[in-house]
Amino acid sequence: MCRQLVAIIVHLFFVVLSFDSLAAAATSESSQPNIVLIVADDLGWNCVGYHNQQYQTPNIDRIVSEGVELNRFYVAPMCSPTRAGLMTGRYPIRFGCARSVIPPYRDFGLPVSELTLPERLADLGYQNRGTFGKWHLGHRRAKWHPLNQGFTHFHGHYNGAIDYFQLTREGVRDWHVNDQPSDQQGYSTRLIAEAASEWIAESASADSPYFCYVPFNAPHGPLQAPEETIANFARANQDRVSAKRRTNNKKLATLKAMILEMDEGIGRILQTVEESGESDNTLVWFLSDNGGVGSLPKLNKPLRGSKLTVYEGGIRVPACVRWPSKFPAGGRNDRVCGYIDVMPTLVDAASGSITVVPGRPIDGISLLASLESSEANSTASTKDDRPWYSYHGQSSEDEEYLAVTADGWKLTVVGPRLIAERQLQEDHHRIELFQLASDPYETTNVASQHPSRVEELGRMLIQHRALQPLDGVPTYEVGREGFIPPPNWQLDFSQPDALVGSYKNESE
Known part of the structure; x- marks a missing residue:
């Protein structure tokens, strides 16, 4: 009887070991994190709660407190170039995407020859790769569409500066789900957060990790927000101030409301991540694409300058990253880093490596080791370690x-x-x-x-x-006169290289 009992105990012991081994193997297989990359549009240095309590951003602040603040994070001076650098890990000047943004009338996009972040993550087993919000990397040929640049799902708008309520640019609806126009109605910031959250909830049940890219259009102009949100920031006793100051106060109240709406959308996304049960192994990265605009005061204080300048206020932005199972909470990293480092870092986190194509160097570096180490909890030297x-x-x-x-x-x-x-x-x-x-x-x-x-x-x-190619994106105004947008900004997916949109006959 004793021997039988011993045999049973030994058997149970090895069963437990087997389960432990299986669990360890499962953990190893699932060590690749889910990735949520969130980009604000024109969010100034001084427009987040952890820099300025006049702005309400509790969810962005939470990413900072639960993760690592990237105190010297740099981007391009404007929208499209930063997005191009995020997607490629390369200075966008190398492939012609640095000179200007891509306006509605522009026949230009992120070259399909570039290896994008979602394409690389696809190679590493990320089956679900969705993007929600503002694309801004080419919209007049289907070959530049997110679905042809590595993403498996798209929900949002192609152009920048859309109307937040009408969802239009140049007076034409610009709202899409995958490759089709959508008649969805609502405030764009809320729609983006809702779509991203629903997609995350669905993707979390898949057998592979997911990549969710959320480029909000907020708080880029036009300055628009729900009136009930603006009311939270309205100033009393406006009758005695000048008309100019009253107008400026209304603009600032609207901007603060737009930022709060975006922050609440980020909160919804974070809540969905938590409800999925995968928060500990989900890497959430937040950043702005450039500094705040110069037409409103103090958006980048104490930094000098604003969007469209190369002073610190135009290119140094709020940024933070959270990965609970890997990064220490409450850390601050003071090394020079930025948008071109996002792709190498995320690929490294996904247990991959950057494939260097001859003649196409990667300018960014992986920040993973410094984010994981105690270096993130200390104030490092401000001396730059690379140009x-x-x-x-x-x-x-x-x-x-x-x-x-x-x-x-x-x-x-x-x-x-x-x-x-x-x-x-x-x-x-x-x-x-x-x-x-x-x-x-x-x-x-x-x-x-x-x-x-x-x-x-x-x-x-x-x-x-000298890296700028001759066929790079033209200056902003080129091709503007006489442009006619395509209906619903719809692309022809049967002919990926076909041009949509037209121009008025100037002789008429």
Whole structure:
């Protein structure tokens, strides 16, 4: 009897070991995280609660407190280039996506030859890859559609700056589910969050991890929000202030309402992640695509500048990342990083590696090791460990904006296109040199005191500007006159390279 009891105990012991082994194997197989990448549109440095309590962003603040704040996170000075860099891990100047955004009339998009983040995640077993919100990477040929760039589901709008209630651009409906126009009605920010949340709930039950990309159009103009939300920020006693100030106060109240609506949408997404039971192994990354606009005051304070500039206020943005099972809560990372690092980091988190194609270097690096380590819990040196470039020439080649940060120094140059034959010239360019390590708000131009540093960094900018291909995106106004949008901004998926939209006959 004793022997039988011992045998039973031994058998049970090995059964438990077997279950433990199976559980460990299952954990290993499921170690790839779900990924939720959330992008705000034109959200300034000073427009989040953890920087400024006048703005209500409890859910963004929660990602910061439960994850890692990326204190020196940089992006492009405007929308489309940042999105292109997020998708590729490459400076968008390399493939012509840096000079300008992609406006409604533009026949241009993210080149299909570029390897995108969802395409790489597909190779790593991510079967469900959805995007919800503003695409802004090409909309006049089906080959640029999200479904042809690696995503398996799309719900949102192709263009930027849509009407939040009418869901239109250029007076034409721009709202779609996959490749078809949708007659869905509502406030776009709420619709985006709702669609993303429902998709996450469905995808969480699949056998593979999912990738959910949520590029909100908020708080980009036009300034529109539900009146009941605006009322939360309306100022009393407006009768005694000037008409100009009253208008400005209404704009700020609307902006704050738009940000709150977006934050509540983020809260809904986070709640869905938690309800799925997979929160611990879901990586949530939040960032803004560029700084706040310059037409409203103090959106980027104390940083200098705004969207469409290469000062810190235009390119340094709120950003944070949470992965409960991997990243320490409440950390802050002060190393220079940014939008081109998102793809390498997420691919690394998914247990993959970046495939380097000859002639197509990856500019970004994986931040995974530093986010996992104790480095994220300490204030690291502000000295840069690699050069960081910013560029746009949206208006013309007569007025281009460039900047490079290296070894704690930052050179900004505004003026005619930089070419090797035309070096930096003070009578042609506005040249400013800042020592960011001691002057993070760019208050003191020390270019005249350090000519050799200006020359060194200037050469680097000339080399970077030379990367722009001849067939890159044109300046903003080119092709605007006479453009007629296609009905419902609908694409022809039977002919992926067919152009939609037309122009008026100027002779009529």
